[in-house]
Each structure stands twice: as C-alpha cells, then as structure tokens.
Amino acid sequence: MPNDFDAGELDDLMLLLLEGSISKEQFARLQTIIQQDPDAMWYYIKRVDLSGSIGWGLSSEVELEEPCEVPNLLDLLDELPPLDQAPVVPKVERRRKSRRGRQLQRAFDRVAEATQTMTLRMLAVAATFGILLIAASSLYQAIAIKEMAENNAEEERSTSRMVASERAAQLVDTSNCTWGQTQQALQVGNWLRTGQAVDLEQGVAEFLFENGARVILQAPSSLRIDSSGQATLFVGTLTASVPEEAIGFSIESEHLKLIDLGTEFGMVVTPSGAVQADVFDGQVSVTTRAEPEAGWSEPTLLRRDEVLSVDSAGTVARDPIVEPQYVHSIPGSPKRIAIRNPSFEQPVLSPLNEKDSDGQYLNHGQPMAWRVTKRSSAHSQNGCLRPPNGEFTDELPNGKQVGYTNRGETLFQVLDEVCSDSTEYRLVAWAGVRRLEGQQLDDSKVAIGSAQLVAGETVIAETDPAELASLKPGEWKRVEVHYTVPDNSRFVGQPLAIRLVADAKSDYQINYDALELVKVDVRP
Structure with a gap:
C-alpha cells in the first residue's frame, strides 16, 4: 500500500515528542497527520512501541518547554485498517541533530521489518504501554522541573521573609548614650533584630x-x-x-x-x-x-x-x-508631621461621591484626606487601587492598596501644618510602576512624575524625575526630597501640602505608597 504521508516529517515530529522538546504547533501537526491517515497511524503505533522498548536505555535528562498530552490511541483503534492492510514501514535515512535522535533512528531501522508480524491487539497493548511510559516520563520530568523551580523560588522568598522579619528596628538618633557592658555599643543606623x-x-x-x-x-x-x-x-x-x-x-x-x-x-x-x-x-x-x-x-x-x-x-x-x-x-531629631491615609488603605473617594455644602468630596461623611485631579477623559474619579498579585515583583511597601496617577493627573493633600523658618523638611515616598498582564518591556518607555512638597500654592521641593525614569514595570523605588526653609522666608506661615504627580508625557501610570514627612529644627 503506498504511503501518502511524509514518513520523514512524521519521524522528525515523533523524535521531538520523545525527546520532550516538541512545541505546541509541532504537536498539533503530529496529531493532524496520525488522525487523518490510517497508514500514518499504524506507523506511529509501531514507532512508539519501539521507543517503549529502547527508550529507557537511551533516556537522558531534558528540560521540557511545556508538557504535552500524548494522543490516546485507544480512542483511535476503531479507525485502524485491517491488519493485512497495514503499511510497510519505510526505512528513512535522515541525519539527526541530537545523539539520542540518531540512536533512536538506528534502532527503528534495525527492527522495522520484525514489527510487521505483530497482531493488532499486541500492537495496541504495546503501543499504549509505551505511550503511557513516555507520557508518564515526560509528565514526571515536567512536574519535577516545575516543582524544583517552585521550591527554589519559595526558598528564596522564605529567606527574604526571614531576613526581613529579623530586621525589626533601627537606631535613628542618640544623645549622650552609654550602653550596657553585656552588649556591643550601638551606632546610629544600626539595625536591631x-x-x-x-x-x-x-x-x-x-x-x-x-x-x-x-x-x-x-x-x-x-x-x-x-x-x-x-x-x-x-x-x-x-x-x-x-x-x-x-x-x-x-x-x-x-x-x-x-x-x-x-x-x-x-x-x-x-x-x-x-x-x-x-x-x-x-x-x-x-x-x-x-x-x-x-x-x-x-x-x-x-x-x-x-x-x-x-x-x-x-x-x-x-x-x-x-x-x-x-x-x-x-x-535636633526628626519630628513626624501627620499625613492622613499615607498608604491609601482607605478609599480616596467615597463610593457614593458624597459632597459637603461647599461641593467638596467627603469620605464616608468625613472631610477627604487626598483630593484627586483627573483628566476630563478619565473613566474613574478614584485615586487608589488594590493591585492584583503579580503586578509587582515584591510586596507593597505598606498595606494592600496604593495611590495612583495617570498621565496629567495629581493626588494632593493639604496638611495640618504650616511652614516654619529654620526648619528642614524631609518628604519620603515609595513610587512604583505596575506590571500589567501581557505587557512587554520597552526600554524606550519611561515613568515621568514626582512627589512634591508645596507651601501655599508654590512647589518648594520635589523628587528628581530622573529617579522615576529608571523604574521598570513591577518595581518600587524609595524617593526622598529635602528642603530647608531660611529665616524670613516668604513661605513661613503658609500651609504645607503634598502633591503626587504623573507628568502628561509619562508612558506609565505611577503608583505611590507609604508616605512620610518629618521636620528638623536647624537653629544654631
């Protein structure tokens, strides 16, 4: 009986399957060939049966791109032609790329003729057994590789969590300290575990x-x-x-x-x-x-x-x-200035969009902490979100929510603090860029924005926009800005405010979290 299928192509696909390196497209092609041509199905059965006999001695560790499900021949036996119409397995001379492939091909060629006398039931049982062995082997290797990767990742996460949990507090300031004789003298900046x-x-x-x-x-x-x-x-x-x-x-x-x-x-x-x-x-x-x-x-x-x-x-x-x-x-030590909802754990806007008599938004009946300036085309007037797992490589700097600003938008809060002379202000914020599903890294895209300290209506200090420009999707970065108010400054007595900005030219949404503002009296 003539063979309408390309035995060489089928051999190549089967070898890729047995080596565990077949792609989804190649696997789909293999299924199409053996399901559409009874001769190809016979050829496939005999080749797989042979691999079940010789594959274990030739096996070597391989890394699977992705485990594939081997075709279930028991579901296809009814489509086979009578045994006396089974095709003669052709001998295919072809140069193989892998050592294992060449070994399999030589083994196929040596025993091809002997397989013509096998009964249909023997073929079915042997082929099914061989397929199960190969499928189990491939699946086992895939699972083992996956589990190894997951275990390594979990071990790294556990180590990171352990280190982070041990690092409990930091010595940030001292005055005329003498430490006990039983412990090493501590220095400012030392961490206590x-x-x-x-x-x-x-x-x-x-x-x-x-x-x-x-x-x-x-x-x-x-x-x-x-x-x-x-x-x-x-x-x-x-x-x-x-x-x-x-x-x-x-x-x-x-x-x-x-x-x-x-x-x-x-x-x-x-x-x-x-x-x-x-x-x-x-x-x-x-x-x-x-x-x-x-x-x-x-x-x-x-x-x-x-x-x-x-x-x-x-x-x-x-x-x-x-x-x-x-x-x-x-x-001379820093004094914290209160920021309401500094980690955006509470809704930035009430879900009911409540307003007071002056038209200002309320948060569940209370004055808003953060105000939101949105573009007219914005779909949402909210300014905080809870990122799904996977959008950031590391845990959030604090809590489960973050503030966000898209290009041309601002989050701002007027503080219960006025600007004082001879005072240094230090504003700290965490800025990040979410890694959205399916998003491709593009070095030409940058986040453009800043955290700003405002006195009255004037920006007196802001973080360096270049710091955010280096952020990649999934990353967080701690940014900080200092400003010292000189004596007799025109800003003295002006209310302080914080603005979190995404520039109109920013390619990414900018997320903010864990804000802190402190002041230090710098009088001589």
Missing part, C-alpha cells in the same frame, strides 16, 4: 520600628525587640509615637500590655516591677495581670491624658504611681 535586647545605662536613644512606630528610650532602661511591631520593657522609661500605618504596635511588661490604636503614649517600669502607662494623644488598649503566670485581664481603653498603673503587688489603679519626665523628642 528580633529578640535583640538593649541595655541603656545613660542618655536617650530613638528607635524606628519597621512598621513605622518610633520609640524614645530613656536611661536607665532595658528593652527587648520582640518583632517589627512589638517590644518588652523590663525596666525604664519610653515614649512611643505611632502613626496610622503602625496601629497595633504593642509594648509589654510583667504586669501590663499596651496595644496602640494610633497615638502617642509613655510607659514606665520601676525596678520593683510596678508599671504605669500615660496617654498623650489618641487612645490605647491596655490589659493587666497580677502575676506573670496569670492570664491577662479584659482590655481597658485609655484615652488622651488618662493614666493606668499597676503596682508591684498587681493592684490596678487609674492614678499615677510615679511622676516621670518623659522625653518626647531628642533635640
């Missing part, structure tokens, strides 16, 4: 925790860093300032545990174990216990100017037991 203890014999030290909380520790004190959002005060005095993004920060002692709800507070632990908590602003949740082995009490809410104390015997009172001299800031 989870579980690290701090013994301060003299002076004042300021720590910035990873979650954004600031703690000023006064000597003599002993403190342990438990995590990026928690510490234990064994003895001494501290003051904590907790911004919105660090709500949940906690300080624990033997008799008292304080969980911050967005505030500034102080805590004192005496050498006898008595403890006192003072709230300077906002509110905190406090639980107490008479003994270390006892369970914690139900939480008590403390508000501004309220005090709660526990003496060494475990007696709880709403009166102070000590009169501490809390230090709220180290002279």
Whole structure:
C-alpha cells in the first residue's frame, strides 16, 4: 500500500515528542497527520512501541518547554485498517541533530521489518504501554522541573521573609548614650533584630520600628525587640509615637500590655516591677495581670491624658504611681508631621461621591484626606487601587492598596501644618510602576512624575524625575526630597501640602505608597 504521508516529517515530529522538546504547533501537526491517515497511524503505533522498548536505555535528562498530552490511541483503534492492510514501514535515512535522535533512528531501522508480524491487539497493548511510559516520563520530568523551580523560588522568598522579619528596628538618633557592658555599643543606623535586647545605662536613644512606630528610650532602661511591631520593657522609661500605618504596635511588661490604636503614649517600669502607662494623644488598649503566670485581664481603653498603673503587688489603679519626665523628642531629631491615609488603605473617594455644602468630596461623611485631579477623559474619579498579585515583583511597601496617577493627573493633600523658618523638611515616598498582564518591556518607555512638597500654592521641593525614569514595570523605588526653609522666608506661615504627580508625557501610570514627612529644627 503506498504511503501518502511524509514518513520523514512524521519521524522528525515523533523524535521531538520523545525527546520532550516538541512545541505546541509541532504537536498539533503530529496529531493532524496520525488522525487523518490510517497508514500514518499504524506507523506511529509501531514507532512508539519501539521507543517503549529502547527508550529507557537511551533516556537522558531534558528540560521540557511545556508538557504535552500524548494522543490516546485507544480512542483511535476503531479507525485502524485491517491488519493485512497495514503499511510497510519505510526505512528513512535522515541525519539527526541530537545523539539520542540518531540512536533512536538506528534502532527503528534495525527492527522495522520484525514489527510487521505483530497482531493488532499486541500492537495496541504495546503501543499504549509505551505511550503511557513516555507520557508518564515526560509528565514526571515536567512536574519535577516545575516543582524544583517552585521550591527554589519559595526558598528564596522564605529567606527574604526571614531576613526581613529579623530586621525589626533601627537606631535613628542618640544623645549622650552609654550602653550596657553585656552588649556591643550601638551606632546610629544600626539595625536591631528580633529578640535583640538593649541595655541603656545613660542618655536617650530613638528607635524606628519597621512598621513605622518610633520609640524614645530613656536611661536607665532595658528593652527587648520582640518583632517589627512589638517590644518588652523590663525596666525604664519610653515614649512611643505611632502613626496610622503602625496601629497595633504593642509594648509589654510583667504586669501590663499596651496595644496602640494610633497615638502617642509613655510607659514606665520601676525596678520593683510596678508599671504605669500615660496617654498623650489618641487612645490605647491596655490589659493587666497580677502575676506573670496569670492570664491577662479584659482590655481597658485609655484615652488622651488618662493614666493606668499597676503596682508591684498587681493592684490596678487609674492614678499615677510615679511622676516621670518623659522625653518626647531628642533635640535636633526628626519630628513626624501627620499625613492622613499615607498608604491609601482607605478609599480616596467615597463610593457614593458624597459632597459637603461647599461641593467638596467627603469620605464616608468625613472631610477627604487626598483630593484627586483627573483628566476630563478619565473613566474613574478614584485615586487608589488594590493591585492584583503579580503586578509587582515584591510586596507593597505598606498595606494592600496604593495611590495612583495617570498621565496629567495629581493626588494632593493639604496638611495640618504650616511652614516654619529654620526648619528642614524631609518628604519620603515609595513610587512604583505596575506590571500589567501581557505587557512587554520597552526600554524606550519611561515613568515621568514626582512627589512634591508645596507651601501655599508654590512647589518648594520635589523628587528628581530622573529617579522615576529608571523604574521598570513591577518595581518600587524609595524617593526622598529635602528642603530647608531660611529665616524670613516668604513661605513661613503658609500651609504645607503634598502633591503626587504623573507628568502628561509619562508612558506609565505611577503608583505611590507609604508616605512620610518629618521636620528638623536647624537653629544654631
């Protein structure tokens, strides 16, 4: 019976299949050939059966582009011609590119004639068995390669998470500090890791925790860093300032545990174990216990100017037991300026688009934190979003949402702060570019925009637009700008504001997150 199919082409496709390097297009072509021509189907069965006999001895590790599903011949047996009409398998002389391919071809040629006497049932069983072995081998290799890659990636992520979790707080400022003899002297800029203890014999030290909380520790004190959002005060005095993004920060002692709800507070632990908590602003949740082995009490809410104390015997009172001299800031150290919704975790615009009597937008009945200036063609008047997984290579700088500006758009907020003379302002922001599905990297495209500090209606400082121009889709970058207000400046007394801008020529949407603004008195 003449062969209408191209045996050489079929051999090439089968070898690619057996080597595990067949593409989707080539696999589709293989299926078309064997389904449309009974002779090609017979040829395929016999070749695959042979590979099932010799393939294991010739196998080598290969990297699969993508696992393919081998055609199920049991579904095609009804289409086969009678055995006596089976075609003679031609001997094809063809130069193979791979060593394994040449070995398979020689084996095919040596035993081609012998296969003519096999019965249809034997062929079907042998071919099916061979196909299953090859499919299982290919699938196993593909799964193994995939699992290996996933395991390696997970190991890298776990290592990154472990390193990040260990790095809990940073020493950012000191004044006349003497450290305990049992520990190495700390320097400004040093990181403290989870579980690290701090013994301060003299002076004042300021720590910035990873979650954004600031703690000023006064000597003599002993403190342990438990995590990026928690510490234990064994003895001494501290003051904590907790911004919105660090709500949940906690300080624990033997008799008292304080969980911050967005505030500034102080805590004192005496050498006898008595403890006192003072709230300077906002509110905190406090639980107490008479003994270390006892369970914690139900939480008590403390508000501004309220005090709660526990003496060494475990007696709880709403009166102070000590009169501490809390230090709220180290002279010359940065002081945080409040930014409402600095990480865009709350909706920028109310879903109902509420407005006050002056036509200004409200956020669930409250004055807006961020205002949005949109192009007239913008489909949405919102200014924040929750990026799907995969749009950024790393985790978001803070929380689950980000602010965004498209070309020619602005996010801005007027702060409850006026410009002061002899003051240095430092604005920090994280800027990123989302990696959208199907997006191709293009070096000619750039993000153009900046974070701006504004006094009145004048931009007094902005981040370097060139810093954002180097951003690629999926990346985040920390940007910072400083500005020192001279004496008798015309900006003194003007309200400060922040603007987040995407230039009209920007090729990418620019995302912003985790903003921080601090000021430093630079008077001589």
